[in-house]
Amino acid sequence: MLYEQVTQLQLMVDEFKKEHKSPNPTSKLIQNQQRKKFRGFCYKCGLDGHVMHQCTSEANPTLVQEKLCAQSEAGRQHKEV
Ligand SMILES: [Zn+2]
Numbered sequence: 001m002l003y004e005q006v007t008q009l010q011l012m013v014d015e016f017k018k019e020h021k022s023p024n025p026t027s028k029l030i031q032n033q034q035r036k037k038f039r040g041f042c043y044k045c046g047l048d049g050h051v052m053h054q055c056t057s058e059a060n061p062t063l064v065q066e067k068l069c070a071q072s073e074a075g076r077q078h079k080e081v
Contacts, residue, residue, distance in 0.1 A: 041067050 041048045044055045046063030 042050050042055050043052045045057035045060045046067050
């Protein structure tokens with residue numbers, strides 16, 4: 001009796017392993033996107049690599065303004081080419 005139950009359980013585990021053996025390509029893609037480094041900059045302090053709500057630095061409007069100008073400048077150049 002118990003042996004039968006164990007065999008059934010093992011079959012279920014095998015099925016489970018089969019289902020989870022091939023990784024979902026979609027979830028892999030999402031992982032890659034999350035691993036990608038944040039390319040923007042903070043709108044509060046102007047430093048790269050984090051966003052405003054993660055900011056722990058002091059506000060630097062001058063640097064933010066400079067970055068915004070550089071960004072729109074690059075966008076314009078990109079459009080012309
Ligand atoms: Zn910041």
